[in-house]
Amino acid sequence: xxxxxxxxxxxxxxxxxxxxxxxxxxxxxxxxxxxxxxxxxxxxxxxxxxxxxxxxxxxxxxxxxxxxxxxxxxxxxxxxxxxxxxxxxxxxxxxxxxxxxxxxxxxxxxxxxxxxxxxxxxxxxxx
Amino acid sequence: xxxxxxxxxxxxxxxxxxxxxxxxxxxxxxxxxxxxxxxxxxxxxxxxxxxxxxxxxxxxxxxxxxxxxxxxxxxxxxxxxxxxxxxxxxxxxxxxxxxxxxxxxxxxxxxxxxxxxxxxxxxxxxxxxxxxxxxxxxxxxxxxxxxxxxxxxxxxxxxxxxxxxxxxxxxxxxxxxxxxxxxxxxxxxxxxxxxxxxxxxxxxxxxxxxxxxxxxxxxxxxxxxxxxxxxx
Numbered sequence: 001x002x003x004x005x006x007x008x009x010x011x012x013x014x015x016x017x018x019x020x021x022x023x024x025x026x027x028x029x030x031x032x033x034x035x036x037x038x039x040x041x042x043x044x045x046x047x048x049x050x051x052x053x054x055x056x057x058x059x060x061x062x063x064x065x066x067x068x069x070x071x072x073x074x075x076x077x078x079x080x081x082x083x084x085x086x087x088x089x090x091x092x093x094x095x096x097x098x099x100x101x102x103x104x105x106x107x108x109x110x111x112x113x114x115x116x117x118x119x120x121x122x123x124x125x126x127x
Numbered sequence: 128x129x130x131x132x133x134x135x136x137x138x139x140x141x142x143x144x145x146x147x148x149x150x151x152x153x154x155x156x157x158x159x160x161x162x163x164x165x166x167x168x169x170x171x172x173x174x175x176x177x178x179x180x181x182x183x184x185x186x187x188x189x190x191x192x193x194x195x196x197x198x199x200x201x202x203x204x205x206x207x208x209x210x211x212x213x214x215x216x217x218x219x220x221x222x223x224x225x226x227x228x229x230x231x232x233x234x235x236x237x238x239x240x241x242x243x244x245x246x247x248x249x250x251x252x253x254x255x256x257x258x259x260x261x262x263x264x265x266x267x268x269x270x271x272x273x274x275x276x277x278x279x280x281x282x283x284x285x286x287x288x289x290x291x292x293x294x295x296x297x298x299x300x301x302x303x304x305x306x307x308x309x310x311x312x313x314x315x316x317x318x319x320x321x322x323x324x325x326x327x328x329x330x331x332x333x334x335x336x337x338x339x340x341x342x343x344x345x346x347x348x349x350x351x352x353x354x355x356x357x358x359x
Binding site for chain 1: 157158159291294295298299303319320321322338339342343346347348350351
């Protein structure tokens with residue numbers, strides 16, 4: 001897990017986002033067992049306390065579940081994962097709108113561009 | 128959580144030079160703490176006081192509840208700013224030396240780390256480069272199962288790739304209840320592993336807190352804050 005940390009944001013939040021994306025995208029599968037906190041911390045090159053903080057928050061969200069002594073698992077509830085995905089998309093859209101506002105273009109115009117891209121892409125191979 | 132270290136009104140003078148001026152600070156157990164400050168700010172002096180190598184001119188300090196002495200030295204693993212082994216010693220001799228000296232030394236761990244780093248145990252200290260010497264010393268220090276690790280500039284002389292290995296080494300080897308105090312000015316490299324920071328300047332501690340708070344409240348990294356606070 002290589003994370004390029006941004007400067008102005010707490011590291012545990014950035015890890016949290018990363019892990020949430022992994023779960024939402026299916027890179028971490030539902031019901032999959034997660035490596036231990038120390039192992040994860042090592043993979044991300046961060047302090048175990050920081051990793052623990054991120055995991056605790058994801059647990060509060062329901063995306064991660066602790067099963068007794070057998071460790072932490074990705075949640076198996078597809079509804080919770082769908083909700084997380086929805087929130088990620090909403091955040092992305094909010095950021096997008098903000099950026100458009102900053103440079104004074106209409107989000108709609110950019111969206112048109114995106115859907116054109118999408119059309120040309122689908123003519124190519126499905127990679 | 129209890130504090131592994133308590134300093135109360137600690138003062139250290141070298142002649143007329145005040146190196147530490149009435150410093151009161153405490154460090155909780157189980158944390159990785161960065162001791163950060165410009166050159167000559169008192170970092171090494173503070174670390175040497177904790178290690179029991181210097182005696183304060185005023186104030187007191189307690190390590191795990193005790194004043195510095197044999198019992199605190201047994202639980203502190205100290206990496207000095209420069210290597211102290213005899214240049215003619217071989218690495219295997221240094222391993223035996225540490226095993227003999229410290230009850231908490233884990234030989235297996237040290238041997239594994241040296242082989243990870245590709246360092247031969249037969250090598251003599253004087254044949255090693257500056258960076259490799261530093262790695263050897265750090266391997267020895269991190270192979271103890273200590274309660275408090277004092278690392279004085281652990282990454283200054285090594286290349287960025289080895290720095291990453293060393294940071295991983297520190298993360299892998301420190302136990303849940305052990306505490307690490309790292310002094311450095313290479314903040315970017317260690318920022319992501321720190322829980323807390325202490326800013327020290329001209330012998331005074333003027334800011335202490337968690338790295339997360341800096342990012343949340345100031346909207347900047349610890350490195351950026353340091354550059355701003357200590358702007359020349």
